[in-house]
Amino acid sequence: MKQVALGIDIGGTNTAIGVVDRDGNVLYEKKPQLTTPQKKENPQGSEVKSEELMAAFIKDITSEIKSAIDTVMQINPDIEVVGIGIGAPNGNYYTGTIEYAPNLPFVGVINFAQRIQAEFPNLKHVKLTNDANAAALGELVYGGGKGMKNFVMITLGTGLGSGIIVNGDLVYGADGFAGEVGHTIIEPGGRVCGCGALGHLEAYCSATGMKRTVYELLAKYNNTESVLAEVPYNEMTSKIVFDAAEAGDALAKEVFEVTGELLGRGLADTVHHLSPEAIFLFGGPVAAGEYIFKPTKESMERHLLPIFRNKVKILPSELKAGSAAIIGASALVWKELEKN
């Protein structure tokens, strides 16, 4: 009997569903992904509409889960589904609820895990957390964090997500929402964060943050020579900055230096809290390799107390970029299995 876990990742645009084995192999992945109900479908924040969208969403997911299990069983009938792990914005591990997620059309607190559990009453483990926490568990269960007791996962995307592992388990905190390192202050009174507050780490150190740095530097130097000066704001990506740096563009290189300087400073604050063995970086900007790792590492070391220097590794995540969200979510299940 081969044990497998379902992984579900609810993103702002799409919802990914897959079946993952204990070694992190994705046995099935729904393509194309399900469309997540959109914020614009409930512009007034109506509770009735919220419930209507949620009921349809649960129905869609349930049907996709059943079809995923069927597909996997056709290949290998000797399979046991041990549970469902869900990554969701503002996902609360303790209660299984999605709470006031700013980019989803659902109103208030949604009993998401409970509603999925009701569709699959025989499954013992239906658990939910946010996507960055799920990624950290993925790194712990299948990735570079295997065998580590204390590490931090940083996901660099539109924002900066984080998941904290202490004594071999995820830190959920008193309310289930711990691990929001992206919203620590790195520049008091600085850039406006997506959350509305000023100077947060994710406003500087994320794919979006790097984009902002490009145009800040272009404006600072009035640099008309950089190839980045030819790209509209809304088309800029960390991939474009990386390619420009590879081609020798000085401003593109400075973008990585500035990003690494600030990320290293922020990570030093995290080390001063937690003294992890390693910090894993995940996401688009990580593809830039040493362009981002070198200045981040140098800045972190410079900002650490001597007692912490040359101890903390900064490593690229070992989760496969394409299916990391599903893999991370599925890791919740194996972690529960280990606890129970």
Added chain:
Amino acid sequence: MKQVALGIDIGGTNTAIGVVDRDGNVLYEKKPQLTTPQKKENPQGSEVKSEELMAAFIKDITSEIKSAIDTVMQINPDIEVVGIGIGAPNGNYYTGTIEYAPNLPFVGVINFAQRIQAEFPNLKHVKLTNDANAAALGELVYGGGKGMKNFVMITLGTGLGSGIIVNGDLVYGADGFAGEVGHTIIEPGGRVCGCGALGHLEAYCSATGMKRTVYELLAKYNNTESVLAEVPYNEMTSKIVFDAAEAGDALAKEVFEVTGELLGRGLADTVHHLSPEAIFLFGGPVAAGEYIFKPTKESMERHLLPIFRNKVKILPSELKAGSAAIIGASALVWKELEKN
């Protein structure tokens, strides 16, 4: 048979030794305290001298422990000593070593717990950590943190120490040194910290930090009316600032507001990492009550993501000021007993 634990706190000036029961009652406390070997006794950082001072120090402590046990047994012969807990600067819980402590005359890494253990081979639990971690354990075992699973202890003194409780146990991190929140950056490029780096939380939010704020504000306003303008820098204390505020001194009140604003901002960063149930404040400045708690709480709430607001309590430590160090150190023993 009544179980008791020894608590030893090694400070830069004195070393406190006491006997504490499971409820946190101090049954015996050495008065006057032992003098800690002084940095100036080994100005060259000689290894030979370091070992000489350490050998004498171990001998003194051993003799004082024996005398403490004898004294307690004279009152109640039916006593079992279950272990020795030690709070020490740069104390490493995992190895029991004191490592490169900047204010002690000892060179390099000292096997402190092991050497004490060698003097008391029958004791199962001889454990060591730094003083702020010990204080956090004290709060967990005997104080306001009893029954809590996730909280943070902040000690405000010459510096700002911290101890972090996650899932009911202290966070030691990968190397044994976690919990240095005082050295997170609150003002990039700001005040010089005791450690030499710039802008650390403890350079602003500690008894010393408040003193610095007094003179920064006096200079800012050229305020000659404040009673604080009559006090030399080297005589200023948080008690003097509190008394001035109580007497209506506007500058003294502003010192608390500035301190609370920055402390609240720093604590928001900590909440964004850990989402604790409560943050306990300990130390001299805490005696100022609402003068410090109100602006700290207000600033923290203002700097939190909405999801964390109105959840995290900021509370005064319930450890008795005079014997908190001994009590905290002794808590290490009960925590070990619980684990084994």
